[in-house]
Amino acid sequence: MNQAEGVPSPAPARTGEIAFDRxxxxxxxxxxxxxxxxxxxxxxxxxxxxxxxxxxxxxxxxxxxxxxxxxxxxxxxxxxxxxxxxxxxxxxxxxxxxxxxxxxxxxxxxxxxxxxxxxxxxxxxxxxxxxxxxxxxxxxxxxxxxxxxxxxxxxxxxxxxxxxxxxxxxxxxxxxxxxxxxxxxxxxxxxxxxxxxxxxxxxxxxxxxxxxxxxxxxxxxxxxxxxxxxxxxxxxxxxxxxxxxxxxxxxxxxxxxxxxxxxxxxxxxxxxxxxxxxxxxxxxxxxxxxxxxxxxxxxxxxxxxSLKARQFYFPYLVYMLALIGFILVLGIILALLVPLIATNGENAGIHAFVIVSTVLLYLGAILGTNVLYVRIVSVRLWHAVATTMQIENLxxxxxxxxxxxxxxxxxxxxxxxxxxxxxxxxxxx
Structure with a gap:
């Protein structure tokens, strides 16, 4: 209510929120x-x-x-x-x-x-x-x-x-x-x-x-x-x-x-x-x-x-840390395979096992990086853009x-x- 003139003040226009389930x-x-x-x-x-x-x-x-x-x-x-x-x-x-x-x-x-x-x-x-x-x-x-x-x-x-x-x-x-x-x-x-x-x-x-x-x-x-x-x-x-x-x-x-x-x-x-x-x-x-x-x-x-630059930095930082941890795990697994090759160099079965394990590690590395990128970077960036947005005059x-x-x-x-x-x-x- 406008007290000076006794006229009701116009209601503020409704805004629409945007949400995303992270x-x-x-x-x-x-x-x-x-x-x-x-x-x-x-x-x-x-x-x-x-x-x-x-x-x-x-x-x-x-x-x-x-x-x-x-x-x-x-x-x-x-x-x-x-x-x-x-x-x-x-x-x-x-x-x-x-x-x-x-x-x-x-x-x-x-x-x-x-x-x-x-x-x-x-x-x-x-x-x-x-x-x-x-x-x-x-x-x-x-x-x-x-x-x-x-x-x-x-x-x-x-x-x-x-x-x-x-x-x-x-x-x-x-x-x-x-x-x-x-x-x-x-x-x-x-x-x-x-x-x-x-x-x-x-x-x-x-x-x-x-x-x-x-x-x-x-x-x-x-x-x-x-x-x-x-x-x-x-x-x-x-x-x-x-x-x-x-x-x-x-x-x-x-x-x-x-x-x-x-x-x-x-x-x-x-x-x-x-x-x-x-x-x-x-x-x-x-x-x-x-x-x-x-x-x-x-x-x-x-x-x-109201998107902030830090909301774009944080997903990539988390992704890099997760990627480093993932690579370390793969490195440990690979390091465990090296002594196996050295002690059983002429064993055909061991060679086949090592080759299959190496291929699986390679595919696992690609799959792991894809999962980490979509789950960490894509989801967080989408969430940042969506949830910092409003629709004025809904x-x-x-x-x-x-x-x-x-x-x-x-x-x-x-x-x-x-x-x-x-x-x-x-x-x-």
Whole structure:
């Protein structure tokens, strides 16, 4: 009540909470089953494994009291992958034949192939997101995505060209422009989402990453190129003749030239900047994710994220510690097998046992790292993004009407999978 005027004050708009069950019971079983069946089916089962993972994460994400649903199937992904292969294989064969028929075109085949597959990969990324959106439902309302995959691929390619020309400085503006295109073409029922993301909003975290992790390497490489007249000799690094292993050393013929010092500066810069880059990637990802979420809205309904960088660091720290412990256990088991080999060197049965044990340890190591990554990193990152988000003005979202739009084809993501640019899970919206 407004006491000065005697007029009731408007009630604050309701907010919607987003929850996710981090305990995730049953997830380990999904990962183990997916790994083993993918192994014995020569990776064919992975499409059903990806589908099971998505259903698990979607169903445990509760938005304003109602869980999300994932309606995709492994069969759709598999058939889409086969159709995509039927498109890509002739392209690869054509490029190979052109290279054989014309030596001049053979030198251009590699860059043409790279550029063509890169553009096609951007198209596949956009279409893959369309598939996932069309297979997502909440309270009976299906999500969707319109827009042109070709337009997105062209936009992404031009932005990547600008990013390369600007030596990475245009990267945050590229990310914001592509985010706006994706969100502005995202549909919730009959309503359209919008994004106000800008490059300036993530410029500072990117510049922090850029100055610490990328700039020293770029500066040292440019100095090396300038010292060599932008013609670095191909034999600057050669294999060490004193070593039987593939160990590279600086060519002694350039010992008294400035190239050795500049090349050494590149090595030093890389050895310092690459570890720093690995440390700063979670920081940048967290800041970008929070900024982009806060820029998304559906009419009067808006997302509000309070995601912190430490919530992206902690899962990776726990994962590294768990991985170290897991490797130590495998090392102890392997150390117990070594004396067995030494004392029974000519025993055929022992040899067979050791070979089988080694193969099982190798497969167990891969399975263990997969289980640890999904259970620790994927679950905690998903939980961090979901539970730090709120929906402001929830009634505006609840007023959205369902759409009769037909769902997208499974080919949309099949192409992304064939080009190896699709992912089982996407953290964020």
């Amino acid at each position: 305990r995730a019971p049953g997830l380990v079983g999904i990962v183990v089953k997916g790994f083993l069946l993918s192994l014995i089916t020569f990776s064919i089962y992975r499409f059903w494994y990806i589908t099971n993972l998505r259903r698990f994460f979607w169903s445990r994400t509760v938005v304003a009291g109602s869980p999300a649903e994932y309606l995709g199937t492994g069969k759709e992904l598999f058939l889409g992958f086969l159709v995509a292969l039927a498109i890509l294989v002739p392209i690869y064969i054509l490029l190979f034949v052109i290279g054989l028929l014309s030596p001049i075109l053979a030198t251009l085949a590699a860059p043409i192939s790279f550029i063509g597959l890169f553009v096609l990969g951007q198209y596949a990324l956009f279409r893959g997101r369309r598939y996932r959106a069309s297979r997502t439902r909440w309270r009976g309302i299906r999500l969707g995505q319109d827009g042109s995959g070709f337009a997105y691929a062209g936009l992404a390619s031009l932005w990547w060209l600008g990013t390369i020309v600007s030596l990475g400085l245009a990267f945050p503006f590229m990310r914001a422009a592509l985010e706006r295109y994706r969100i502005d073409h995202t549909l919730v029922g009959q309503s359209r989402m919008r994004s106000t993301a800008t490059g300036r909003s993530i410029l500072m975290p990117w510049m922090m990453f850029y100055i610490v992790a990328l700039l020293p390497i770029l500066a040292s490489v440019l100095a090396l190129l300038a010292a060599s007249g932008f013609d670095v000799p191909t034999d600057l690094l050669i294999q060490d003749p004193a070593s039987e292993k593939s160990k590279l050393i600086f060519n002694p013929d350039y010992a008294d030239t400035p190239l050795v010092y500049y090349a050494g500066a590149v090595g030093i810069a890389a050895s310092v900047s690459i570890p720093l880059a690995l440390l700063l990637i979670p920081y940048y990802r967290a800041r970008e994710t929070r900024t982009f979420l806060n820029a998304a809205h559906l009419g009067a309904a808006r997302l509000n994220s 009634p505006a979202l609840e007023a959205v009407l369902a759409s009769t739009r037909a769902p997208a084809s499974g080919l949309n993501e099949g192409l992304a999978d064939a080009l190896d640019v699709g992912g089982a899970l996407e953290i964020g919206f």
